[in-house]
Each structure stands twice: as structure tokens, then as C-alpha cells.
Amino acid sequence: MELLRNAVRPYAWGSRTTIAELLGRPVPAPHPEAELWMGAHPGDPSRIDDDRSLLEVVEKDPIGQLGTECADRWGNRLPFLLKILAAEEALSMQAHPSAEQAREGYEREEAAGVPRDAKNRNYPDPTAKPELICALTEFHALAGFRDPHETVRLLRALETPGLAPYISLLEGQPDSDGLRALFTTWITLPQTSLDVLLPELLDVCVAHVKNHGEFSVECRTILELGEAHEGDAGVLAALLLNRIVLQPGEAIFLSAGNLHSYLHGTGVEILANSDNILRGGLTPKHVDVPELLRVLDFSCGKMPVLRGSHVAPRMWNYPTPAPEFELSRLEWAPDERDPVDLVCAGPQILICTVGAVRLLEADGNKVELGRGQSVWLPACNPDVQVIPVEGAPAQLFRATPGSVVSG
Incomplete structure (x- = not known):
């Protein structure tokens, strides 16, 4: 430890x-x-x-x-x-x-x-x-390509003379193949075409935001990206992706x-x-x-939001198909002091993001982690008990290989 x-x-x-x-x-x-x-x-x-x-x-x-x-x-x-x-x-x-x-x-x-x-x-x-x-x-x-039908609705709300043919392209094939065709077209546009199309898009986004349109959040994002990355085809590509908070x-x-x-x-x-x-x-x-x-994977639809699976007292796990890693979150409210036992079945890194915690081994060895501090637990380490420092909330994140999922 x-x-x-x-x-x-x-x-x-x-x-x-x-x-x-x-x-x-x-x-x-x-x-x-x-x-x-x-x-x-x-x-x-x-x-x-x-x-x-x-x-x-x-x-x-x-x-x-x-x-x-x-x-x-x-x-x-x-x-x-x-x-x-x-x-x-x-x-x-x-x-x-x-x-x-x-x-x-x-x-x-x-x-x-x-x-x-x-x-x-x-x-x-x-x-x-x-x-x-x-x-x-x-x-x-x-993150991830939005449902093409929703993207067509967005593009219709922002339609300009320059955008019109591209909207028709996706509208005529509102699926992954249509997204691939439109993305490929946009990402390979010559700079002269981008220099005409992007100012049109930014102008209509300004108007959409001023009028409190349905897609104001998406338009603000396009305006921010367009200002920071003038003439960049990625600004167009952003229209095709899910906007997530x-x-x-x-x-x-x-x-x-x-x-x-x-x-x-x-x-x-x-x-x-x-x-x-x-x-x-x-x-x-x-x-x-x-x-x-x-x-690129042109599969489309809403991005799943993970809220953590409650796998043990005070512990939430974020399961994924990735064998390389597993992330867990440990949390305690100010009045909670119950310990969490961590089995050292593989390598682990712990970081404290709120408050402070104590890590205790059976032989009495201990480490205190304050906010922003992290610790390495090798596979050969004895199992560890985690206890929050009294009187304050605490939060800890735990990284392991994908095979270590609880306890």
C-alpha cells in the first residue's frame, strides 16, 4: 500500500x-x-x-x-x-x-x-x-451518432441553402449507412466549401438561440465550436452526435x-x-x-448513461464490456462511518475526491488519503478496510482490471 x-x-x-x-x-x-x-x-x-x-x-x-x-x-x-x-x-x-x-x-x-x-x-x-x-x-x-430522424429534425430547424442538399441526403436514408454517407461527405469537403457553409450555419444558430428554439443547446455548442475552430469540418460533424449532460x-x-x-x-x-x-x-x-x-462505428441512437450499480454498502460499480478496467465509486454521508472491505485480488488504484479516508490492513498498517491523494494497492497486498474520517462526507474512486467487480 x-x-x-x-x-x-x-x-x-x-x-x-x-x-x-x-x-x-x-x-x-x-x-x-x-x-x-x-x-x-x-x-x-x-x-x-x-x-x-x-x-x-x-x-x-x-x-x-x-x-x-x-x-x-x-x-x-x-x-x-x-x-x-x-x-x-x-x-x-x-x-x-x-x-x-x-x-x-x-x-x-x-x-x-x-x-x-x-x-x-x-x-x-x-x-x-x-x-x-x-x-x-x-x-x-x-458522443455517439444521434438517431438520424432526430438529426433530420435538427437540420430542418437550421436549414440554409447550403445545408439543404445534405439534409435531403440523410432524410432519404435515415440509418447508419446514411450517417456514414453524410459524415464522409462533410469530413472531405474542400476548404472553399466549408468557408461558405459554416458561416451560414453559425448565422442560423445565432438566430435559433435568440428565438429560444427547440435546439438552442445544440446551437450554442455549434457556436462555441465554430468560434474556437474556424473553418473546421468537425463543427459540421458535431451536428450528427448526441449532446450529453x-x-x-x-x-x-x-x-x-x-x-x-x-x-x-x-x-x-x-x-x-x-x-x-x-x-x-x-x-x-x-x-x-x-x-x-x-x-468509426456508425451505429446510432441515444448514448446509455450509467448511474452505477449498487454492489455493496457504500459502493457503486460501473460495469462495461471492457476487460482492461473496472471503475467503482465509494461514498459516505457526514453521519456515516461504516467501513468497506476491499479484497486485493488484483492491482488497484484508489483516489479520494471528497473528504478523507483511512485505509487499514489487518496487521495495523494504515494510510490516510486526503482529497486529491491516491494510493497503489498491488495484488500481493493484504485486504484493506476503508473508513471515512469522522465528521465529513467522503468519496473514493477505485480502479481495477475488469475481472474485479466487487468486495
Whole structure:
């Protein structure tokens, strides 16, 4: 049972206040802080002390740290990465490959001699990257293709001369194939066409918001994206995606091929330990349209919102099909002191997001976690009892491989 020191990633879309405040540092931070990484990712592994990174600890003792089953399945790697994500502005529109797509793409780029750190590299590793985001604050996102019939209603409400033929395209085939055709058309439009179509769209969105139209939330999003990413085809693509607002404790799971963009808010994100991203817009970074289209899943409909399954007293679990990870939430109200027992059947990372908790082992060893602090529990660790510090509410998130689901 070891306290972690974690890296903060300073992406431009991050917040100057959220992560700094969580960690008890001066606010505002000098630069935007987007993600707090907890895990053994080679790019920024957590540290257990000044001399050891979690990556080194796992590599030296994979069986003891991960357990035999986890080590065998994931090639002696910790399969998940846990993050606090703080978005002040929209992230790039993106999707992630399946395990088979990632493996094939990685081998193809390796054979072609594309450097792994090249800006045009799509597959720096051969693994899938499913992910789940659980809101800590109200969290706004675009995720998954909306029901085409609803999208046609939205587009009809915003119809301009330039949009009209595209609306007819989807209206004539309101299904996944129609979405693929329209998305492909928009993402490959020449810049001269975008420079005409996008200003028309933004003007009609302004009018729709002023008139308190039915799709005012969607229009405000388009206006924000259009201002931040002038001339970007991703602004058009945003019209096709579900506009989601998560309340604290609610989550969405993003499987392979799900096109998405996080817009604003703070959440706990858990994902497979991979860097594979196919971008679709809202970014100056590399966009490989043919490869994106190969990976995208054009299934459509509302995105399921996960509210957590109550699997034990004080514990809620967010089940997903992803074998790489499982996320659980533990909560206590101010007057609640009952302990929760955690079985150490595999590697775990715990982070305290509200209040403070004590972690107790049977031999008397204990660690206190305050807000923003995290701890590594290896598979060889004795089972742990978690108790909130008296007199205050407490919240803890627990990351494990997918096979550890309760207790």
C-alpha cells in the first residue's frame, strides 16, 4: 500500500483551477492543467517515491504487483490508466480502435517504418482504447451518432441553402449507412466549401438561440465550436452526435469506434493503457480521414448513461464490456462511518475526491488519503478496510482490471 505522486498533463484545453484546487496547490495555476494521470503509462508513470516509478515497480515484479492472471493476460502490463480530467474547452473529436484494428494498424505502420513518435502516426501501440468518464461536476460531451430522424429534425430547424442538399441526403436514408454517407461527405469537403457553409450555419444558430428554439443547446455548442475552430469540418460533424449532460456520479462508456468530444467539466476517466487516437476534427493535429472512416462505428441512437450499480454498502460499480478496467465509486454521508472491505485480488488504484479516508490492513498498517491523494494497492497486498474520517462526507474512486467487480 503506497501513496502515489502523479503527473499533471498541461494540455491547452485544461483548467487553471480544477486540478490545482484538488491537489491543494495555489489557484490559478500558471498554465492550463488538463489531466492528472494515475498508473504505469510509459509516457508519465506515477511515482511511489523519488527513486521508483510505478512502471519500474510493475516491470520488476509483475506477478506480485499485478497477480498471475492479470500479468498473463496483459503481458506484464498494468492494463488501465486512471485520470482526473478537467476540460475548460472542447477536446478534439476522436475515436479509438478495437483490439483487432489496433493490432493490424500497428503492424502496418511498423512495417512501413513510421516512427512511433511521428505526428502522422495513428497506432503507437497495438492495443485497444475503450474508456469511461464519470462526472464529478456537471459534464458536457458529444458522443455517439444521434438517431438520424432526430438529426433530420435538427437540420430542418437550421436549414440554409447550403445545408439543404445534405439534409435531403440523410432524410432519404435515415440509418447508419446514411450517417456514414453524410459524415464522409462533410469530413472531405474542400476548404472553399466549408468557408461558405459554416458561416451560414453559425448565422442560423445565432438566430435559433435568440428565438429560444427547440435546439438552442445544440446551437450554442455549434457556436462555441465554430468560434474556437474556424473553418473546421468537425463543427459540421458535431451536428450528427448526441449532446450529453452528465450529472455528478453519472457516466458514459465509449467503446471502439465511438466518435466523441468532451466539451466541458470535470470527471474521473478510466481507460485502457493505450495512446491510439483517430481524430476527426476540432484540432490542428493530424486527421487521417480514410483511417478514421475505417475505425468509426456508425451505429446510432441515444448514448446509455450509467448511474452505477449498487454492489455493496457504500459502493457503486460501473460495469462495461471492457476487460482492461473496472471503475467503482465509494461514498459516505457526514453521519456515516461504516467501513468497506476491499479484497486485493488484483492491482488497484484508489483516489479520494471528497473528504478523507483511512485505509487499514489487518496487521495495523494504515494510510490516510486526503482529497486529491491516491494510493497503489498491488495484488500481493493484504485486504484493506476503508473508513471515512469522522465528521465529513467522503468519496473514493477505485480502479481495477475488469475481472474485479466487487468486495
